[in-house]
Amino acid sequence: MAIQNSVLIVSSILILTVILGLLIAVLVNRTFPGRGIVRVLLISPFFVMPAVNAVLWINMILDPVLGLNGLAVSGLNELVAGLRDFPVIGGFFAMWPELHPISFRATQTSAYAVIMMVTWQWTPFAVLIFMTSLQSEDESQKEAAMLDGANAWSQFINLTVPHLARPIAIVVMIQSIFHLSLYAEIEIVSRGNGNKNLPYLIGEFTSNNIGAASATGIFAVILANVVAIFLLRMVGKSLMD
Amino acid sequence: MAAVAQTSKLGKVLWPVLAWTIALIFFFPIFWLVFTSFKTDADAVKPEYLFFFTPTLENYTNMTENYDYWRFAINSVITSTFATGFALIVGVPAAYAMAFDPSRHTKDILVWMLSTKMLPAAAVLYPMTFLTKNLLGLFDTHFLVIMVLCLINLPIVIWMLFTYFKEIPKDIIEAGKMDGVSTWGEIKDILIPLAWGGIASTALLTFIFCWNEAYWTVRLTTIDAATLSKLIEGNRAPEGLFFGRLSAVSTAAVAPIVVLGWFCQKQLVQGLTFGAVK
Amino acid sequence: MASVTIRDVKKSYGGQQVMHGIDLDVNEGEFVVFVGPSGCGKSTLLRMIAGLEETSSGEILIGDKVVNNVAPAKRGVAMVFQSYALYPHMTVFNNMAFGLKQTKTAPDEIDRRVREAAEVLQITDYLDRSPRNLSGGQRQRVAIGRAIVRDPEVFLFDEPLSNLDAALRVQTRLEIARLHERLQSTMIYVTHDQVEAMTLADKIVVLRDGRIEQVGSPIDLYERPASMFVAGFIGSPKMNFFTSAELVVNAIKKLAAVAVVANIGIRPEHLTASTEKGALIGGTLDLVEQLGEYALVHLNTAAGVPFIAKMEKPPEVTKGAQMWFTANPSLVHFFAQESGLRINT
Ligand SMILES: Nc1ncnc2c1ncn2[C@@H]1O[C@H](COP(=O)(O)OP(=O)(O)O)[C@@H](O)[C@H]1O
Ligand SMILES: [Mg+2]
Secondary structure, eight states: OHHHHHHHHHHHHHHHHHHHHHHHHHHHSSOOTTHHHHHHHHHGGGGSOHHHHHHIIIIIISOTTTSHHHHHHHHHHHHHHHHHTSTTHHHHHHTSOOOOOOOTTSHHHHHHHHHHHHHHHHHHHHHHHHHHHHHTSOHHHHHHHHHTTOOHHHHIIIIIHHHTHHHHHHHHHHHHHHHTTOOHHHHHHHTTSSOOOHHHHHHHHHHHOHHHHHHHHHHHHHHHHHHIIIIIIIIIHHHHO | OTTTOOOOHHHHHHHHHHHHHHHHHHHHHHHHHHHHTTSOHHHHTOGGGSSOOOOOOHHHHHHHHHSOHHHHHHHHHHHHHHHHHHHHHHHHHHHHHHHHSOOTTHHHHHHHHHHGGGSOGGGGHHHHHIIIIIISOOTTOHHHHHHHHHHHHHHHHHHHHHHHHTTSOHHHHHHHHHTTOOHHHIIIIIIHHHTHHHHHHHHHHHHHHHHHOOSHHHHSOSSTTOOHHHHHHHHOOSTTTTHHHHHHHHHHHHHHHHHHHHHTHHHHHHHHTTTOOO | OOOEEEEEEEEEETTEEEEEEEEEEEOTTOEEEEEOSTTSSHHHHHHHHHTSSOOSEEEEEETTEEOTTSOGGGGTEEEEOTTOOOOTTSOHHHHHHHHHHHTTOOHHHHHHHHHHHHHHHTOGGGTTSOGGGSOHHHHHHHHHHHHHHTOOSEEEEESTTTTSOHHHHHHHHHHHHHHHHHHOOEEEEEESOHHHHHHHOSEEEEEETTEEEEEEOHHHHHHSOSBHHHHHHSSSSOOEEEEGGGSOTTHHHHSOGGGGGEEEEEOGGGOEEOOSTTOSEEEEEEEEEEOSSOEEEEEEOTTOOEEEEEESSOOSSOTTOEEEEEOOGGGOEEEETTTOBBOOO
């Protein structure tokens, strides 16, 4: 269960950051007014302490009552309620159900919360790497492709994406390293509910069952090394040449 | 390319607007944090004061007067600085040896070192606390925090430095050998000047990782060596209470690093790619 | 100035042997060139002399001292790298002074020696510049200057001209020759370019797959190549090779009896046009390269083997025409068919 959750969280974060990172990098990789400031704004989340990140998201943004999530939903409900009093369209809005804000403290949804906050923090990282890499893309190749009549989409697929293979590998590798041992976010978000990843499970054991903690610890060591062998061997070696 | 690329008028307006929107969305949580820190705890949870309220510095004065912010901040500066320094002192020679005198297993060692980063820290919490508290008496000392921060960051430090050092042509190091430079001289007079940019990036990034570390700093300290992470931990009240105070403390903990990040953007971008993307 | 002696030196990289027992004597003050195709082990041998690479077995002596376990800087050798390998963060002056500083030479002595070397190489004006603000040729001079100031017993050059453009290459080649004349020191020079080898060397060492193929003066190698490999490597355009079957039927009679079973080599510049009757070899004209001073005539034998004749004037025939050539029998080389080794003495 904890393993499954670990895998779900890490892989979702990886997929999301890579896709978002790619899109944003392509978007920002042109000249437009205020590009420098946009870059600064985009990079900022990466520097936020994970503990602050978790507190900020789970309390002030995602909280179903007091966070922006709760406030927005209740605001919407009030708006709908207000609209019901109008003639004609009121009938239409009367059919709307009352919305309930999602609580991100339940077992399953709190995993989403973790995914959301970590994605927020690490997408800038992906954007930066992809942007750096895009800037080194061979323009003459693109020009040749244009002369060959390739359109923008086929240029992107045939030239840009292969060029980004290595940076994508780096993003995946480095994030795996950091997220497999993810702790602060899980702890803050999931205190007391069932949303555990492996590190958190071990942490829990540590406080009441040293034997189980050690056993899980050793299991985690083995798991980390297995992942390391597969992931780093494939990705890491190519990086070092 | 740019000369002939057909960008429609709509595109010319749309792209920047889209980019700005996304940037603002990403920055919004940080903005919200700072924004909320100027509300009183009571105001912070009232919808009617969501956007319009009377700003107050109460949270900040409260934080410095009652929560001893500066002590935590100074501890953070001390531990992060020294941990970064030590990590470089160990990491530079190690990465140097790996880059210029590799054995058949150097790459495996690097990969393995990095894989230790994937270990859940919790697995060694018990032995660590037992060892430091009961046997060595180092619990809650700056020295312990510095050592732990240094050690957990060492794999990344060595790996980053390795990728930077590898970019230095081997010929130049060999020219130094022909010129009769000592090993120490080689590091001091050739390696460090040549890899200066990479070393600076590594140092900055390590400093940030140290500053943000919240597992060991929270668990191996009580008061004397407690860092800003510990301060956050202490202020993390049950849901919804003290949003204003929490925001102020968080802002004060995060601001130095975010600002540092802004000013050293160039080096950081280079550092963040871990030397592997050009 | 010192001699260099190499005794049965072998080198392996992780089980892969790349040098197979090299024996070589380099005399004091001699200019020796290692030449051979890329990957034959020239750099490896040079780097073993420099001390940048360990020998797997065998001995290297500089003067009469075994230097196998002596640090590079203590061997009295200086090296000029193909990439120049200048310290990019130091000025030209400091690049040249760096080695002297390591030996705690007095500052005014350093200054004197650096300026003297700079004078010789005409780089005095650039002493305060950074290497990145120099052209390729100027960088090359600084690299040579760095070697000169250390006043070494032996100079080592690893393909020092290969990063220069053609014109500069010729000019720098001359300067290196002058430098050798002036300093009279022992120089070992690696190149894959046979023209550099021919023009610079007192003694050429031809390497092939980690073995010495032939050692000799340039003219020796040109006139009496020890194998087909050397024959093909030295001289431009390359020597033509034929089998007796491709020669004109009774040509064998005009040559030595061994010709029947041998590979026959004739340099393009030794082929002269002749009548069909007096010919050694015939071919149909394929292409003429007119170079003004001379013309390179490309032909094919009846069996389709291409060969080249170097003629003073381009022939006045068109493509496909039959042409006949002869050569002075003393300029015809014979090589054993199996081993490729020289037969005629
Ligand atoms: N560090 C090394 N590790 C393994 N093989 C090497 C190494 N250096 C050179 N070699 C091999 O040794 C042979 C000779 O190389 P080298 O001396 O550089 O050739 P050259 O300078 O004549 O072009 C080549 O086959 C090369 O692949
Ligand atoms: Mg070579």
